[in-house]
Amino acid sequence: xxxxxxxxxxxxxxxxxxxxxxxxxxxxxxxxxxxxxxxxxxxxxxxxxxxxxxxxxxxxxxxxxxxxxxxxxxxx
Numbered sequence: 001x002x003x004x005x006x007x008x009x010x011x012x013x014x015x016x017x018x019x020x021x022x023x024x025x026x027x028x029x030x031x032x033x034x035x036x037x038x039x040x041x042x043x044x045x046x047x048x049x050x051x052x053x054x055x056x057x058x059x060x061x062x063x064x065x066x067x068x069x070x071x072x073x074x075x076x
Contacts, residue, residue: 004059009033018048046071 009015015034024038039045046068058069 006033016052018045018052020045046075050075 005015005017015032017032017034017036019032019036019038020042021038021040024036037048039048049068050072056069056072058065
């Protein structure tokens with residue numbers, strides 16, 4: 001996802017990284033390009049994604065990506 005967000009940012013489009021504070025402060029994630037918004041929980045992250053997005057694209061990653069996509073699909 002880092003490559004996609006970087007290419008989007010370089011292409012002059014808006015990039016918003018929404019990340020839980022514990023992950024951001026724990027050095028588990030790479031530096032976000034564009035704007036970064038920190039939330040308290042993963043549940044807050046999903047709500048913030050829904051509030052700030054129009055389309056959704058599922059990229060291959062791990063089981064947590066599947067969980068997030070199912071949540072977004074069921075709440076939308």
